[in-house]
Amino acid sequence: MGLGKGKPRRRLEREFFERDPVTCARELIGVEFRWGDCAGVVVETEAYAEIGDEACHTFFRPSAREFVEAHPAGTAYVHLNYGMYWLTNVLVKDPETGNRGFVLLRALEPSAGIERMRARRARDRLKDLCSGPGKLSMALGITGQDHGLSLVDPGRGARRGASISRGFHVDPSRSPARVETDRRVGISRSRDLAWRFLAAGNPHVSVGPGKVR
DNA sequence: AAGAAGATCAAT
Protein backbone atom coordinates (compact mmCIF):
# COMPACT_ATOMS: atom_id res chain seq x y z
CA MET A 1 0.00 0.00 0.00
CA GLY A 2 2.52 2.59 -1.04
CA LEU A 3 4.76 2.16 1.98
CA GLY A 4 8.12 3.73 1.35
CA LYS A 5 7.09 5.29 -1.92
CA GLY A 6 6.61 8.83 -0.62
CA LYS A 7 9.20 11.25 0.67
CA PRO A 8 12.62 9.98 1.60
CA ARG A 9 12.62 8.27 4.97
CA ARG A 10 15.39 7.46 7.37
CA ARG A 11 15.21 4.62 9.85
CA LEU A 12 15.92 5.53 13.46
CA GLU A 13 19.04 3.66 14.52
CA ARG A 14 19.96 2.28 17.89
CA GLU A 15 21.68 5.54 18.90
CA PHE A 16 18.31 7.27 18.97
CA PHE A 17 17.32 5.01 21.87
CA GLU A 18 20.63 5.41 23.66
CA ARG A 19 19.43 8.49 25.49
CA ASP A 20 17.25 9.19 28.45
CA PRO A 21 13.68 7.86 28.17
CA VAL A 22 11.98 11.23 28.61
CA THR A 23 13.88 12.80 25.72
CA CYS A 24 13.21 9.76 23.56
CA ALA A 25 9.50 9.79 24.34
CA ARG A 26 9.23 13.46 23.44
CA GLU A 27 11.18 13.14 20.21
CA LEU A 28 9.21 10.15 18.95
CA ILE A 29 6.17 12.38 18.46
CA GLY A 30 5.72 12.87 14.71
CA VAL A 31 7.82 9.85 13.78
CA GLU A 32 6.30 7.09 11.66
CA PHE A 33 6.11 3.64 13.22
CA ARG A 34 6.00 0.78 10.72
CA TRP A 35 4.95 -2.74 11.50
CA GLY A 36 4.81 -5.05 8.51
CA ASP A 37 2.29 -3.68 6.05
CA CYS A 38 0.82 -1.22 8.53
CA ALA A 39 2.10 2.10 9.80
CA GLY A 40 1.09 5.17 11.75
CA VAL A 41 2.53 8.46 12.92
CA VAL A 42 3.29 8.47 16.64
CA VAL A 43 1.01 11.05 18.30
CA GLU A 44 1.23 10.01 21.97
CA THR A 45 3.95 8.45 24.12
CA GLU A 46 4.87 8.03 27.76
CA ALA A 47 8.27 7.70 29.40
CA TYR A 48 9.02 5.28 32.23
CA ALA A 49 12.31 5.39 34.12
CA GLU A 50 14.06 2.51 35.82
CA ILE A 51 15.17 4.75 38.70
CA GLY A 52 12.99 7.24 40.55
CA ASP A 53 9.71 6.25 38.87
CA GLU A 54 7.42 4.00 40.88
CA ALA A 55 5.11 3.46 37.90
CA CYS A 56 7.83 1.77 35.85
CA HIS A 57 7.65 -2.01 35.72
CA THR A 58 11.23 -2.15 36.96
CA PHE A 59 9.96 -0.81 40.29
CA PHE A 60 7.72 -3.81 41.02
CA ARG A 61 8.66 -6.54 38.56
CA PRO A 62 11.99 -8.35 38.82
CA SER A 63 11.44 -9.73 35.33
CA ALA A 64 11.39 -6.19 33.93
CA ARG A 65 14.71 -5.42 35.62
CA GLU A 66 16.16 -8.56 34.07
CA PHE A 67 14.82 -7.54 30.68
CA VAL A 68 16.58 -4.18 30.90
CA GLU A 69 19.84 -5.89 31.76
CA ALA A 70 19.58 -8.49 29.03
CA HIS A 71 18.62 -6.42 25.98
CA PRO A 72 20.06 -3.48 24.04
CA ALA A 73 18.38 -0.15 23.42
CA GLY A 74 15.76 -0.34 20.70
CA THR A 75 14.29 -3.69 21.81
CA ALA A 76 10.51 -4.11 21.95
CA TYR A 77 9.06 -4.67 25.43
CA VAL A 78 5.52 -6.03 25.02
CA HIS A 79 3.35 -6.99 27.95
CA LEU A 80 -0.22 -8.07 28.62
CA ASN A 81 -2.25 -5.62 30.66
CA TYR A 82 -5.47 -6.39 32.52
CA GLY A 83 -5.32 -9.86 31.04
CA MET A 84 -6.59 -8.61 27.70
CA TYR A 85 -4.49 -6.02 25.94
CA TRP A 86 -0.91 -6.02 24.68
CA LEU A 87 1.06 -2.83 25.31
CA THR A 88 4.03 -1.93 23.15
CA ASN A 89 7.17 -0.25 24.53
CA VAL A 90 10.70 0.43 23.35
CA LEU A 91 13.65 -0.17 25.65
CA VAL A 92 15.81 2.93 26.12
CA LYS A 93 19.32 2.90 27.62
CA ASP A 94 21.69 5.83 27.79
CA PRO A 95 25.24 4.44 28.04
CA GLU A 96 26.63 7.82 29.07
CA THR A 97 24.43 8.65 32.03
CA GLY A 98 23.11 5.17 32.83
CA ASN A 99 19.53 6.43 32.49
CA ARG A 100 17.34 3.55 31.40
CA GLY A 101 13.68 2.83 30.95
CA PHE A 102 10.90 2.47 28.41
CA VAL A 103 8.84 4.51 25.99
CA LEU A 104 5.22 3.35 25.83
CA LEU A 105 3.54 3.85 22.47
CA ARG A 106 0.11 5.21 23.35
CA ALA A 107 -1.43 6.38 20.08
CA LEU A 108 -0.80 6.53 16.33
CA GLU A 109 -2.40 8.37 13.48
CA PRO A 110 -2.89 5.57 10.93
CA SER A 111 -0.95 6.09 7.71
CA ALA A 112 -0.79 2.71 5.95
CA GLY A 113 -2.49 -0.67 6.03
CA ILE A 114 -5.69 0.93 7.21
CA GLU A 115 -8.02 -1.78 5.92
CA ARG A 116 -5.94 -4.35 7.73
CA MET A 117 -6.21 -2.34 10.91
CA ARG A 118 -9.97 -2.01 10.51
CA ALA A 119 -10.25 -5.77 10.20
CA ARG A 120 -8.09 -6.45 13.27
CA ARG A 121 -9.90 -3.87 15.36
CA ALA A 122 -13.40 -4.59 14.07
CA ARG A 123 -13.92 -0.84 13.92
CA ASP A 124 -14.39 1.47 10.92
CA ARG A 125 -13.63 4.95 12.11
CA LEU A 126 -10.00 6.03 11.74
CA LYS A 127 -9.96 7.48 15.22
CA ASP A 128 -10.95 4.13 16.74
CA LEU A 129 -8.02 2.21 15.28
CA CYS A 130 -4.93 3.31 17.22
CA SER A 131 -6.07 5.83 19.85
CA GLY A 132 -4.76 3.90 22.86
CA PRO A 133 -1.89 1.57 23.71
CA GLY A 134 -4.04 -1.57 23.61
CA LYS A 135 -5.79 -0.45 20.45
CA LEU A 136 -2.65 0.28 18.47
CA SER A 137 -1.07 -3.03 19.41
CA MET A 138 -4.22 -4.80 18.27
CA ALA A 139 -4.43 -2.79 15.05
CA LEU A 140 -0.84 -3.61 14.12
CA GLY A 141 -1.04 -7.22 15.29
CA ILE A 142 1.60 -6.85 18.01
CA THR A 143 1.47 -9.54 20.71
CA GLY A 144 3.64 -11.23 23.31
CA GLN A 145 5.24 -13.08 20.41
CA ASP A 146 7.01 -9.82 19.64
CA HIS A 147 8.42 -9.28 23.12
CA GLY A 148 12.20 -9.00 22.77
CA LEU A 149 12.24 -8.18 19.05
CA SER A 150 14.70 -5.56 17.93
CA LEU A 151 13.21 -2.45 16.34
CA VAL A 152 16.60 -1.22 15.16
CA ASP A 153 18.07 -4.41 13.67
CA PRO A 154 15.64 -5.37 10.93
CA GLY A 155 15.48 -9.09 10.39
CA ARG A 156 16.86 -9.96 13.81
CA GLY A 157 14.84 -10.90 16.85
CA ALA A 158 12.58 -13.53 18.31
CA ARG A 159 9.93 -13.98 15.66
CA ARG A 160 10.84 -15.79 12.46
CA GLY A 161 9.76 -14.38 9.12
CA ALA A 162 8.93 -10.96 10.53
CA SER A 163 8.73 -8.06 8.12
CA ILE A 164 11.90 -6.08 7.48
CA SER A 165 9.94 -2.85 7.73
CA ARG A 166 9.46 -2.96 11.49
CA GLY A 167 10.66 0.18 13.23
CA PHE A 168 10.65 3.96 13.31
CA HIS A 169 11.09 6.14 10.25
CA VAL A 170 11.44 9.89 9.85
CA ASP A 171 11.22 12.30 6.98
CA PRO A 172 14.48 14.26 7.48
CA SER A 173 12.97 17.38 5.93
CA ARG A 174 9.93 17.48 8.18
CA SER A 175 9.29 20.41 10.48
CA PRO A 176 9.46 19.46 14.15
CA ALA A 177 6.14 18.48 15.70
CA ARG A 178 4.49 20.75 18.24
CA VAL A 179 4.41 18.68 21.41
CA GLU A 180 2.22 18.99 24.50
CA THR A 181 3.18 17.56 27.87
CA ASP A 182 0.85 16.03 30.45
CA ARG A 183 0.63 13.50 33.26
CA ARG A 184 0.54 9.81 32.43
CA VAL A 185 -2.65 7.79 32.05
CA GLY A 186 -3.91 4.93 34.20
CA ILE A 187 -1.19 4.75 36.83
CA SER A 188 -1.49 4.94 40.61
CA ARG A 189 2.10 5.73 41.60
CA SER A 190 4.35 8.61 40.56
CA ARG A 191 1.31 10.38 39.17
CA ASP A 192 2.91 13.80 39.27
CA LEU A 193 5.59 13.23 36.68
CA ALA A 194 4.60 14.99 33.44
CA TRP A 195 6.02 12.31 31.22
CA ARG A 196 3.25 11.96 28.64
CA PHE A 197 3.79 13.61 25.27
CA LEU A 198 1.18 14.43 22.64
CA ALA A 199 1.12 15.85 19.15
CA ALA A 200 -0.58 19.19 19.81
CA GLY A 201 -4.18 19.29 18.65
CA ASN A 202 -4.09 15.85 17.09
CA PRO A 203 -7.45 14.03 17.27
CA HIS A 204 -5.94 10.53 17.26
CA VAL A 205 -4.70 10.60 20.86
CA SER A 206 -6.17 8.40 23.61
CA VAL A 207 -6.91 11.12 26.16
CA GLY A 208 -6.57 14.82 25.51
CA PRO A 209 -4.22 16.93 27.62
CA GLY A 210 -5.52 18.10 30.98
CA LYS A 211 -7.94 15.22 31.48
CA VAL A 212 -5.81 13.00 33.69
CA ARG A 213 -6.46 13.23 37.38
C1' DA B 1 -1.84 -22.40 47.22
C1' DA B 2 -4.21 -18.28 46.98
C1' DG B 3 -4.83 -13.34 46.46
C1' DA B 4 -4.08 -8.77 44.72
C1' DA B 5 -2.92 -5.36 41.42
C1' DG B 6 -2.42 -3.83 37.05
C1' DA B 7 0.79 1.44 31.67
C1' DT B 8 -7.11 -0.97 29.02
C1' DC B 9 -11.27 -1.06 26.46
C1' DA B 10 -16.11 -1.08 25.22
C1' DA B 11 -20.65 -1.37 26.60
C1' DT B 12 -24.19 0.30 29.99
Next chain:
DNA sequence: TTGATCTTCTTG
Protein backbone atom coordinates in the same frame (compact mmCIF):
# COMPACT_ATOMS: atom_id res chain seq x y z
C1' DT C 1 -19.40 2.94 35.99
C1' DT C 2 -18.57 -1.79 35.34
C1' DG C 3 -17.19 -6.36 33.62
C1' DA C 4 -13.91 -9.02 30.98
C1' DT C 5 -9.59 -11.59 31.57
C1' DC C 6 -4.76 -13.37 33.05
C1' DT C 7 0.20 -12.82 34.24
C1' DT C 8 3.48 -11.59 37.68
C1' DC C 9 4.65 -11.18 42.11
C1' DT C 10 3.85 -11.57 47.16
C1' DT C 11 2.29 -13.88 51.16
C1' DG C 12 1.10 -17.85 53.96
